[in-house]
Amino acid sequence: MGWRKWNRWIHRELGFLFFGMTIIYGISGIALNHHAARHWDPGLITKSESIQYPEALSKSDVDRNTIEKILELTGEKENYKQYYFPNQEHLMIYLKGGHIAVDLPSGEMQLTKIRHRPVFRELNYLHYNKPKKLWTWFSDLYAFGLILIAISGLLLIRGKKGITGRGGILTIIGILIPLALLIIYLWL
Amino acid sequence: MQRTILLMIIAILAFSCNQNVKKEGVTPEAEKTEQIVSATVVELLASPAEYQDKEVAVSGMVTHVCRHGGQKCFIVADDGETQIRIVPGGEIDEFNIDLEGSTVAFKGIFRVMEAEVAADHVEDHESKEHHAEEQSHSNAEKAEYFVEALDFKEVTE
Numbered sequence: 001m002g003w004r005k006w007n008r009w010i011h012r013e014l015g016f017l018f019f020g021m022t023i024i025y026g027i028s029g030i031a032l033n034h035h036a037a038r039h040w041d042p043g044l045i046t047k048s049e050s051i052q053y054p055e056a057l058s059k060s061d062v063d064r065n066t067i068e069k070i071l072e073l074t075g076e077k078e079n080y081k082q083y084y085f086p087n088q089e090h091l092m093i094y095l096k097g098g099h100i101a102v103d104l105p106s107g108e109m110q111l112t113k114i115r116h117r118p119v120f121r122e123l124n125y126l127h128y129n130k131p132k133k134l135w136t137w138f139s140d141l142y143a144f145g146l147i148l149i150a151i152s153g154l155l156l157i158r159g160k161k162g163i164t165g166r167g168g169i170l171t172i173i174g175i176l177i178p179l180a181l182l183i184i185y186l187w188l
Numbered sequence: 189m190q191r192t193i194l195l196m197i198i199a200i201l202a203f204s205c206n207q208n209v210k211k212e213g214v215t216p217e218a219e220k221t222e223q224i225v226s227a228t229v230v231e232l233l234a235s236p237a238e239y240q241d242k243e244v245a246v247s248g249m250v251t252h253v254c255r256h257g258g259q260k261c262f263i264v265a266d267d268g269e270t271q272i273r274i275v276p277g278g279e280i281d282e283f284n285i286d287l288e289g290s291t292v293a294f295k296g297i298f299r300v301m302e303a304e305v306a307a308d309h310v311e312d313h314e315s316k317e318h319h320a321e322e323q324s325h326s327n328a329e330k331a332e333y334f335v336e337a338l339d340f341k342e343v344t345e
Contacts (some may be wrong), residue, residue, distance in 0.1 A: 094289020
């Protein structure tokens with residue numbers, strides 16, 4: 001069998017074998033990109049709601065009864081953990097799965113509920129190599145496979161559309177773009 | 189088909205070979221003989237030199253867990269004001285957001301940054317990369333002192 005047939009075979013078989021891994025790393029890669037850019041949090045879903053306490057408060061007013069009243073107003077009695085004062089004008093009540101931030105002078109309460117985002121949590125868990133152990137070796141194997149897929153892909157087609165023609169130009173563009181951004185953002 | 193099977197055998201062999209790699213030269217945690225010093229947050233911050241690089245046990249309510257990967261959390265002292273930064277170390281990858289509002293007992297190494305590193309750390313914080321506004325834990329976030337947690341346990345929820 002000629003090298004081109006081997007090359008096609010490697011590209012095809014590894015492509016099938018690592019389809020799932022490419023989807024895992026692709027989706028979680030987009031998510032983590034935007035997490036790093038502070039666009040959104042792929043790991044957590046946060047929902048906030050404003051509720052008004054009937055009167056203005058001060059730090060010295062707050063006791064167990066005040067906390068219970070706040071918990072009743074927000075419907076979070078079952079989820080109460082602890083509270084503390086971040087400063088003289090604010091009270092923070094911690095809940096299972098969230099918190100209530102109270103602006104004491106205005107009586108404005110911000111109920112924030114936090115839960116883990118399904119699917120993305122699991123994908124990120126894998127992307128960050130949290131499982132370690134066998135996952136380390138399988139993801140290494142995937143990374144090596146991805147290099148082979150990329151190299152074999154370059155040599156897949158001959159002629160005008162191949163590496164010696166349009167394919168070569170696209171390959172150079174694909175190398176120059178990250179290189180240019182690296183120069184702009186890191187070295188300039 | 190035969191080639192596919194061959195590929196799978198190579199993959200399995202690669203796995204099994206790597207499983208035999210032994211961790212050499214790593215001192216097991218259990219072999220450490222240094223005594224753990226129990227201290228409060230206030231005591232640690234009052235005399236950092238005394239505790240520097242020592243294994244300490246410290247506890248407090250977790251006021252905040254960093255949303256960006258859980259790579260730090262903060263506990264508040266009994267005075268309700270003084271906070272200290274805790275970072276994951278050892279086998280701990282990150283701190284879970286669910287720790288917020290729980291009283292947690294940490295075991296770890298008390299670290300004091302060198303002046304140059306501490307200055308870079310403050311500069312990084314003041315770049316507003318993490319928080320646009322000052323938070324109650326901002327001082328602890330900027331501080332040159334922190335605990336590198338090796339283990340922790342929730343004392344209350």
